[in-house]
Amino acid sequence: MAVDIPKSFEELPTSAPRHIGRGRRRIEDPALLTGRTQFIDDVELPRMLHCAILRSPFAHARITGIDTQEAEALPGVVAIVTGEDALRWSHPAQSSPEGWGTHCLATDAVRYVGEPVAAVAAISRYVAEDAMELITVEYDPLDVVADPAAAMKADSPLVHAGQGTNVMMDRVFTWGEVEQAFEKADCVVSEEFRWNRMGANPTETFGCICEWDPLDLSLTIRGSIQSPSMFGLGRAATFALPSNKVNIISQPHGGSFGGKGGTRGTDVTCLLSRKADGRPVKWIEDRVEYLTAGGSQAWDRYYSASIAVRNDGIVTGLRVALVDDLGATGEAYGAICAAKPLAAFTGPYTIPVAEYDLKLVATNKVPSGPYRGMGPPPHFFVLEQLMDLAARQLGIDPAEFRRKNFIPKDAFPYMIPSGNEYDSGDYEEVLNQALALADYPALRSAQAEARKEGRLVGIGVASAIEPGVFDWNAYAIVGMPGTGVPEGATVSIDIMGFITVRVGFSLEGQGQYTLVSQLVSDYFGTDPEMVRVVYLDTQSAPPSFGPGGSRLGVAITGAVLGACDRIRTKASQVVAGLMQTEPENIVLRDGQFGIPGVPEAQMSVAEVAGTMLARSDLLPPDVDPRPEATHVWTAAGRTPADEEGRAKSYLTAAQAVHVVQVEIDRETGFVEIQRYCLADDCGTRLNPATVEGQTDGSVAQGIGAALLEEYSFDSDGQPQTTTFMDYLMPTVYEVPTVEKVAVVTPSPFTPLGAKGCGEGAIHTTPAAVLCAINDALAPLGQMAREVPAAPKRLWDLIRLAEDTSAEGSRTG
Amino acid sequence: MAGRQIRVNINGTDHQAIVEPRLSLADFLRHELGLTGTHIGCEHGVCGICNVLIDGRSMRSCLLLAVQVDGRSVETVEGLAEGEKLHPIQEAFMDEQGLQCGFCTPGFIMSLKELLDRNPNPSEDEIKDVLGGSICRCTGYAGILRAVQSAVAKMGGGRPSLLD
Numbered sequence: 001m002a003v004d005i006p007k008s009f010e011e012l013p014t015s016a017p018r019h020i021g022r023g024r025r026r027i028e029d030p031a032l033l034t035g036r037t038q039f040i041d042d043v044e045l046p047r048m049l050h051c052a053i054l055r056s057p058f059a060h061a062r063i064t065g066i067d068t069q070e071a072e073a074l075p076g077v078v079a080i081v082t083g084e085d086a087l088r089w090s091h092p093a094q095s096s097p098e099g100w101g102t103h104c105l106a107t108d109a110v111r112y113v114g115e116p117v118a119a120v121a122a123i124s125r126y127v128a129e130d131a132m133e134l135i136t137v138e139y140d141p142l143d144v145v146a147d148p149a150a151a152m153k154a155d156s157p158l159v160h161a162g163q164g165t166n167v168m169m170d171r172v173f174t175w176g177e178v179e180q181a182f183e184k185a186d187c188v189v190s191e192e193f194r195w196n197r198m199g200a201n202p203t204e205t206f207g208c209i210c211e212w213d214p215l216d217l218s219l220t221i222r223g224s225i226q227s228p229s230m231f232g233l234g235r236a237a238t239f240a241l242p243s244n245k246v247n248i249i250s251q252p253h254g255g256s257f258g259g260k261g262g263t264r265g266t267d268v269t270c271l272l273s274r275k276a277d278g279r280p281v282k283w284i285e286d287r288v289e290y291l292t293a294g295g296s297q298a299w300d301r302y303y304s305a306s307i308a309v310r311n312d313g314i315v316t317g318l319r320v321a322l323v324d325d326l327g328a329t330g331e332a333y334g335a336i337c338a339a340k341p342l343a344a345f346t347g348p349y350t351i352p353v354a355e356y357d358l359k360l361v362a363t364n365k366v367p368s369g370p371y372r373g374m375g376p377p378p379h380f381f382v383l384e385q386l387m388d389l390a391a392r393q394l395g396i397d398p399a400e401f402r403r404k405n406f407i408p409k410d411a412f413p414y415m416i417p418s419g420n421e422y423d424s425g426d427y428e429e430v431l432n433q434a435l436a437l438a439d440y441p442a443l444r445s446a447q448a449e450a451r452k453e454g455r456l457v458g459i460g461v462a463s464a465i466e467p468g469v470f471d472w473n474a475y476a477i478v479g480m481p482g483t484g485v486p487e488g489a490t491v492s493i494d495i496m497g498f499i500t501v502r503v504g505f506s507l508e509g510q511g512q513y514t515l516v517s518q519l520v521s522d523y524f525g526t527d528p529e530m531v532r533v534v535y536l537d538t539q540s541a542p543p544s545f546g547p548g549g550s551r552l553g554v555a556i557t558g559a560v561l562g563a564c565d566r567i568r569t570k571a572s573q574v575v576a577g578l579m580q581t582e583p584e585n586i587v588l589r590d591g592q593f594g595i596p597g598v599p600e601a602q603m604s605v606a607e608v609a610g611t612m613l614a615r616s617d618l619l620p621p622d623v624d625p626r627p628e629a630t631h632v633w634t635a636a637g638r639t640p641a642d643e644e645g646r647a648k649s650y651l652t653a654a655q656a657v658h659v660v661q662v663e664i665d666r667e668t669g670f671v672e673i674q675r676y677c678l679a680d681d682c683g684t685r686l687n688p689a690t691v692e693g694q695t696d697g698s699v700a701q702g703i704g705a706a707l708l709e710e711y712s713f714d715s716d717g718q719p720q721t722t723t724f725m726d727y728l729m730p731t732v733y734e735v736p737t738v739e740k741v742a743v744v745t746p747s748p749f750t751p752l753g754a755k756g757c758g759e760g761a762i763h764t765t766p767a768a769v770l771c772a773i774n775d776a777l778a779p780l781g782q783m784a785r786e787v788p789a790a791p792k793r794l795w796d797l798i799r800l801a802e803d804t805s806a807e808g809s810r811t812g
Numbered sequence: 813m814a815g816r817q818i819r820v821n822i823n824g825t826d827h828q829a830i831v832e833p834r835l836s837l838a839d840f841l842r843h844e845l846g847l848t849g850t851h852i853g854c855e856h857g858v859c860g861i862c863n864v865l866i867d868g869r870s871m872r873s874c875l876l877l878a879v880q881v882d883g884r885s886v887e888t889v890e891g892l893a894e895g896e897k898l899h900p901i902q903e904a905f906m907d908e909q910g911l912q913c914g915f916c917t918p919g920f921i922m923s924l925k926e927l928l929d930r931n932p933n934p935s936e937d938e939i940k941d942v943l944g945g946s947i948c949r950c951t952g953y954a955g956i957l958r959a960v961q962s963a964v965a966k967m968g969g970g971r972p973s974l975l976d
C-alpha cells in the first residue's frame with residue numbers, strides 16, 4: 001500500500017490555523033510539575049530488593065581473592081554476585097571495535113577505577129551498602145597507563161594482556177587527492193588541540209529494576225533507558241537469551257543526552273535477580289558512581305589538524321589526526337563518537353578533499369561513551385580554530401572567510417568528501433542573519449575601543465553542521481555496518497472517535513508526545529488535548545529506536561503521518577461504499593470524510609470510526625474494519641559504506657552560525673560571555689518553542705564544555721572529579737541570554753521538511769566560544785588549544801605572554 | 813538499627829513514624845511516604861533538585877535526616893496544587909516551557925515558592941541567587957527565567973527587571 005506522507009504543512013488535510021508549527025503547552029507537563037511522573041526510582045515492586053555495587057579503587061590490578069562470607073551473614077542480605085557469577089551466566093559486553101568488551105563484573109583483573117567487582121542485593125539500599133563494606137577484595141596492583149600517548153608505546157603496560165596492544169584501531173581514511181591539495185596550497189595552517197573528557201550528566205542518573213524469570217528464562221528490565229530496543233538486544237546477547245525473551249520497559253527519564261549508560265549496572269542487577277531466584281532487584285546509580293564510572297564520559301581527544309588554503313581564501317584540503325582515548329573497553333560507544341564526524345567532516349564548507357587519521361586507544365580509565373552530538377562538537381572546535389587561524393594569517397575577516405567557503409545554496413543536495421549528502425541549506429543567509437542580529441560591525445568597533453584600553457575582548461564567529469536523523473551505516477568504520485533505524489507508531493481511533501497513539505519511546509524532555517498530538521489533531525481535525533499518547537514496552541511496541549542522533553522528531557512525524565494516511569485509505573473505502581462512489585473520490589479535510597463540493601456527502605472521523613467498529617453490515621467486503629494503523633518510518637536512500645567509510649548516513653544537515661563576544665579577565669583568566677547571538681536553520685520547525693528550548697539547553701551544555709566541564713584523572717588513573725563540587729555544571733550564572741533568529745530551508749527528503757535539531761547548538765557553541773577567546777588572546781600572541789578553557793589555563797597563557805613581553809623588553 | 817519516633821507535618825497532614833536515625837529526609841519522603849515528587853540529583857547537596865521547604869525555608873532533603881524534621885512542617889511539590897488547580901508557579905513553568913525532562917523542576921519550584929512567599933516582587937539578584945543554587949541540565953535556564961517572570965505576574969507581584 002502506497003503511503004502518502006505530507007512534505008509540508010500545506011499538504012496536511014486541514015485548514016489553518018494548524019496546531020503543528022506552533023509552540024503550545026505540553027501534554028507532558030502537568031504530571032511532571034506535580035511530581036506524579038513515575039521515574040525509575042519511584043517504582044516499587046512486590047518483594048523488590050536493592051542493589052549496591054562494590055567498585056575497584058585501583059585503575060589496574062589483578063584480583064587475587066574476594067571474601068563475601070561476612071557480608072552474606074548480614075541480616076537482610078539476599079544475594080551477592082562476583083566475577084564468578086558473571087562468567088557462569090553472562091557473556092562479555094559487545095564492543096566497538098569488536099573484541100574489546102569485558103564481563104559486567106571483573107573476572108580476573110580490574111582495568112579502571114570504579115569497575116564493578118561485586119554486588120549485593122538486600123532488603124534496602126542502606127543494608128546493601130552496609131554489606132558492601134563487609135566484602136574483602138585482595139588486589140595485586142599492576143602498572144597503570146592513563147595516557148594514550150604512553151599507551152601507544154611498545155613498552156606500555158597492556159590494558160588487555162591478550163590483545164598484545166592498546167591500540168583498538170589505527171586507520172587512515174583518505175577522501176580525494178589530499179597530498180596534492182596540501183602540496184599546491186599557498187598556505188597551510190597546522191595546529192594541535194586537546195579536548196578533555198566531559199559529558200552528559202543528566203540530572204537523573206541511570207537506574208533499573210531487573211527481574212529474571214527462572215521458569216520462563218526471560219528478563220524484564222525497567223529503567224531510565226534511552227534506546228529500549230537496542231538495550232534489549234544487548235541484554236539478549238549478554239545473557240544468551242532469544243531477543244523476544246527480554247522485555248524492556250523504559251520509564252520516563254530525567255534527561256539523557258546520550259549519556260545515560262547503565263548497561264554494566266543493569267547486567268550486574270540482572271545477575272543479582274537471577275541469584276535471588278527471580279526477585280526484582282533495583283539499582284539506582286548514585287551521582288558519585290555516575291561521575292566515577294557512569295555512562296557519560298565522552299571525547300577524550302588529542303588532535304593534530306591542518307587545512308590547505310589558497311591566497312584568495314579558499315580552503316582546498318583538510319587533514320585531521322585524532323587520538324581518541326576510549327578508556328578501558330570499547331563497550332560504551334566511544335568509538336562511534338569518533339566515527340560520526342564522517343557525516344559532516346568538512347562542516348558547512350566546500351573543502352573538496354580530506355583525510356582522517358584515526359587512532360582509538362585503550363587506557364586504564366572508564367570506557368568513554370556518547371554525549372549530545374556524538375563526536376562532531378570537538379571536530380568542529382578544531383576545524384573552526386583552523387579557519388580562524390587561516391583568516392588571521394591572510395588578513396580576512398573571519399565571517400567573510402567563512403562566507404567564501406560556504407557550500408552555496410544552489411549546490412544541494414551536496415555530497416561531502418567523507419561520503420554523506422547534505423539535504424538543503426542557505427548558509428550565507430544564516431550568516432547574514434546572525435551578523436545582523438549581533439550588529440557585527442558595532443561589535444568589532446567596540447572591541448577595537450576595548451583593545452585600546454588593554455582589555456581582552458574577543459569575538460567569535462563560527463559555523464557548524466548538525467547531522468540529523470542518523471542511520472547505523474554512519475558507524476561502519478568502527479564495525480557497525482548496518483543501515484536502517486525504524487521508528488513506528490500505531491494510531492487508533494476508538495468507537496467514539498477518540499484517538500490514541502502508541503509509541504515505543506518514553507518521555508525524555510523533548511516534548512515528542514506533544515508533537516505527536518499536534519500532528520494527529522491536524523490530520524483528523526481534533527484538539528491536541530483529546531489525543532492520548534501511550535508508551536509501549538519493547539514486547540508490545542512497533543519497531544522503535546527512540547530519541548538519539550537528532551532523529552526522533554523527524555522519524556516520529558513520518559511514523560504518525562504514515563499511520564494516519566493508512567487509516568485515511570481504509571476509511572475512504574468505507575465512506576466510498578456508503579456514498580456509492582469510488583474511494584479515490586473521497587477526501588479527508590478538517591475532520592470530515594466526503595465528496596468535495598457535496599455538503600450532504602460528509603461524515604466525521606468519529607462517525608466513520610464508529611461505523612467501522614460497530615456496523616459490519618454497512619462495510620464493503622474485504623475492508624479491514626479497524627480504524628487503526630501502524631506505520632514504520634525509516635529514511636529512504638541510505639547506502640552501505642564503501643571501503644573508505646563513505647555512506648549516505650544522516651538524512652538531514654541543519655546549520656548554524658553563532659556570534660559570541662567574550663571578555664577575559666587579565667587577572668583571573670575568567671571568561672565572561674557578554675553577548676551570545678545565533679542564527680540556525682533546521683528546516684521546518686514542527687514546534688518552534690520546543691526547537692528553541694533544545695537550542696537554549698544545547699548552548700548551555702556547549703558553554704559547559706567550552707569553559708567548565710572536565711573529568712580529570714591523575715597519572716595513576718584516579719578520577720579527581722567525583723562530585724558536582726569538582727565537575728562543574730553550568731548554572732544560571734554561567735549561561736548568558738541567547739539571542740536567536742531562525743532561517744527555514746525545508747528538507748526535501750523528510751516529512752513536513754523538518755530536519756533533526758535535538759542535539760543542536762553544542763555542535764557550534766564550543767567552537768564559537770573558543771574562537772572568541774582566541775580572538776581576545778590574539779593581540780597577546782597566544783592561543784587556547786585546550787578545552788575547557790578554564791581560568792587557570794587562560795591565566796597561564798596570559799602570564800606566558802606577559803613574561804615573553806617582559807623578556808622582549810629586557811633584551812630589546 | 814533502633815528506630816526513633818518522629819512527628820512531622822507534611823503538606824498539611826500530621827505524620828507519625830518510626831525511622832532509623834540514619835534515614836535521609838529525601839528517602840523518608842520518597843520511600844516511606846511515597847512522596848516521590850521530590851527527586852534526588854546528587855546526594856551531596858550541590859544540585860538543589862531535592863529541595864523541600866522546612867518551616868517555609870528551602871533545604872536540601874538529601875542532606876537532612878528524617879529525625880531532624882521532628883516537630884517541624886515539610887512542604888513538597890505534591891502539596892502545591894489544589895486538587896486539579898495548579899499552583900501559579902506550576903502554571904508559569906507550563907506556560908513558559910520552564911521544563912524539559914522535568915526532573916529538576918520540583919526543586920526549582922520549591923525554592924521559588926520560598927522566594928515568592930517572602931517577597932512577591934524580587935529583584936534580579938534575588939531571583940538569580942535562588943536559581944543559582946540549583947542545576948538544570950535541559951533548559952539552559954532561559955525558560956525557567958521566563959517562568960519566574962510569569963509567576964511573579966500571576967502572584968500579583970510587579971514585573972521583575974530581569975528580562976526587560
